[in-house]
Amino acid sequence: MADDDRLRTVDEHLALVLDGIGTIDPIELTLLDAQGLLLAENVRSDFPLPSFDNSAMDGYAIRAIDTREASAQEPVSLRVVGDIAAGASSRSGMGPGLAMRIMTGAPIPAGADAVVPVEDTDRGMAKVAIRRPVHTGQFLRRAGEDLAAGSPALAAGAALGPQQLALLAAIGRDRVTVRPRPRVIILSTGSELIEVGQRPSFGEVIDSNSYMIAAAAKDAGADARRVGIVTDDHAKLLDALESQLLRADVLVTTGGVSMGAYDVVKEALSELGTVEFTQVAMQPGKPQGFGHLGNKIPIFCLPGNPVSSLVSFEAFVRPAIRKLLGKRSLQRATVKATALEGASSPFGVRQYRRGVLHRESAGGYSVSFVGGPGSHLLASLALSNCLVIVDEETTEVVSGTEVTVLPLLLSNR
Known part of the structure; x- marks a missing residue:
């Protein structure tokens, strides 16, 4: 618990979290590995783009002045003296009264200053009849018209x-310096947990949280990896965390942070003096832990119930990942929607209810609630596509009123 008995607000806890998130040194990556990341250098072009004058059309390279009298009724005839392929x-070079067949992207021959598209000619091989005049520079791509040599191509932060x-x-450029994806390591804690693929005996629970949080971290832009289950044992938990310190930019545990007698995460990490466990005025997700291990590696200790775990991730971990990525927008954008049913919420607590967001044909959104407020209801969580946020001052959502909705859409974003 925090020093005083007052519950910490969601905004206060998020501010504390973001204040404890530093930066990751930029790294150099190949282009495809850098996709989705932010550039960490200013890039200039060493040469013009395009790098040479070239044709924008399949047609004939000519001098524009030679076509000034051309018309459909009286075409101008020019001698074709060669072909230029991309x-x-x-x-190549050419003089007055001549033409050269040219392909799109092929270099403009010396002496030519325009291109006649092939459809405005009779497609002649030895001689070509041109049916309309063109102007100097028409259907040409000039060297450097897209990007001049030495000019900025992309700025840091792009x-x-x-x-x-x-x-x-x-x-x-085949490699660039970027803000890297943070390496997020996820551990599920609890002696009751077993791996996916095993059939649970009485009292056992298949671990789903680590898969959910790993997927959520990847969606936020992280390089996320689950490292399995840690039983309720002090030494094993600390060993597991210590073994990941050199591999992780962020550590996330789920489970073991409530007020129970066997909440090993809370008990073990409190001994290190680096992780603070507190209670936040939110439902679900009231018990939260945050701090640092090793060389200032942030660690989030999330509740074990799946809805609590995902809500906590959205409220605190996702913004931290986005900050490490250098993103300007740390949180998902919310929308306003009309509630299709009513719901109650405790005063002084920010409630997150699962919902299904609908786009109305007339414009705007509506939302219906899925499942109750219980934080263990995984099936209803899977049916939802959003979280309805009920603020601390609201105790009753009335059907037909406007509510704030957090769409849980794949990013990428």
């Missing part, structure tokens, strides 16, 4: 999506 390694990776490749 990828040509040397630059998010690297497909189009940014394409630009980096086009200017010859």
Whole structure:
């Protein structure tokens, strides 16, 4: 519990968490490994883009002045003196009254200043009839018109999506320095837990939390890994955590943080003096633990009930991961929706209810509740696509009123 008996608010606990989250040193990655990350360097182009004047169309390279009298009724005839394919390694040349067949992307020959699209000609081989005039520079891509040599291509902080990776490749960068994905290690605690694939005996529970939190961490942008189950044993828990310190940027445990007599996580980590266990004015997810291990590695100790665990992740761990990634938006965007039914909520507590968010045909959103407030109801959690947030001052949600909804959509975002 915190020093005083007052429950810490969600916002207060989140502020404490974010204040305890540092940074990760940038690393150099190949382009495809850098997808979805933020650039940690300013990138300039060493050469112009395009790097040479080239044709924007399949057609004929010509001098624009030679086509000034062309019309459909009286085409201009020019002698064709060669072909230029895309990828040509040397630059051709031509003079007045001549034309050269040219492919899209092929270099413009010396002496030419425009391209006539093939559809505006008779497609002649030795001579070509041009049916309309073109202007100087028409259907050309000038060297450097997209990006001049030495000019900025992308600034530090740019998010690297497909189009940014394409630009980096086009200017010859096969590796870039980025803010890396934080390595998030997840451990489930509890002697009652067994691995997926085993059939539970009486009193045993299959571990689902580590899969859920690992998936949520990946969705937030982390490199997430579960390392299995740790039984309710002080030494085994501390050994398991210590073994992961060199592999982790963030540690997450689930279970063992409530007021029970066998809550080993709370008891063991409290002895280290680096993790504070407190109670937050939220439902579910009241018991929370946060601190640091080893070389200031943040550790989150989340409740063991699955709904509590996911709500706690969304409220505290996801923003921490996003901060480590360098993202400007640390939390999911909320929307307003019309409640299709009523619900009650305790005063002074921020309640998170599972819901199904609907997009209305007339515009806007509506939301219906799924399951009750119980934090163990995993099946109803799986049916939900959002969390309905009931603020601390509201004790009753009335059907037809507007509520705040946190969509649980895949990011990526």
